[in-house]
Amino acid sequence: MNRKVLYSLAFVFLVAGILFASHFDANPSSYVLIKPEEPISNINKENFDKMMSVLMHQRCVNCHPNDNIPKQGDDRHPHYFGMSRGASNHGYEATKCATCHQDENNNYSGVPGAPEWSLAPEKMKWEGLTSVEIAESMLDPERNGGRNHEEVMHHLTEHELVLWAWDPGVDANGVPREKPPVALDEYIKVVKEWFEDGAVIPSE
């Protein structure tokens, strides 16, 4: 095959290719962008959303106020009696959290209780933040009490005051308090998986 024939064949293939391509819709919406990390981030997002549905529940956020005033109830009203953070997150000098809150729920009075009952430190104010902002705060050693990821994971899955949310007792009228929307076993599982997957915070 001489050079002339080769050039002719190449020209024919080129023209055929252009004609073939021009018959397809080149609308970008028809393309699916494939990201190598997508399978992992999908798992992370699902775990993240479940975890945050718990952490944004009133059982958690009521004690992470943005105004130093603890909140109460499912309607998140300000704590009765003018209670506030005080100097050490435990209320005022003589009237403090432990004046009423003991290490266990009191189902006679409806006063909730758990070990180390207190407000979260002021730097851990979550009230009014988005899930992403809470997660960023939670992982920031400047705002999480200097904890690394493993310590945050242990805090979220083992601390008695955190786990109280699934055993919140009854209110002053004897009505059981609402629990977080994810069962405790499932919550612990998704939190651990989220950290094992790198604690990826999705973009908003």
Place this chain on the structure above:
Amino acid sequence: MIISFTVNNQPQKVEIEDPNTPLLWVVRDILDLKGTKFGCGKAACGACTLLVDGQAIRSCSYAVKFAEGKQVTTIEGLGTPENPHPVQQAWIEEVVPQCGYCQPGFMMATAALLNENPKPTDEDIDQNIINICRCGTYYRMRKAIHRAAELTGDTNDSTPKL
């Protein structure tokens, strides 16, 4: 279950079927100390306030099991007619009570406050003395709390910390 604790410097042992029984009922019905009052039963009004290891607690919401090994002080143990506690003396001087029902709780809360803050400001009083008085004796109580602080300062060496 037997609970051992000290009430007004007297060792006590109480046998109780339900260890979650509020301390209030043990103090009133078993130990027959009627000065501590039942008000709301929900840790809201403060009529049941007494001291456990010097700290104010709402005894209607305090399971007796938590008092094991601790020192409980009720209004009966705050002082005596011959030697009243500065808070009691101030209450007498300022003629605070009207019906009187809630006053033991206020006095115990005040004693706890003075333990922590010997010279409370009005703001300190507003923050710490949050009991409820249906007679509205708050104005006289505020005066009495300041007077109790003066008396505590005068007798600081002789007033034992509760």
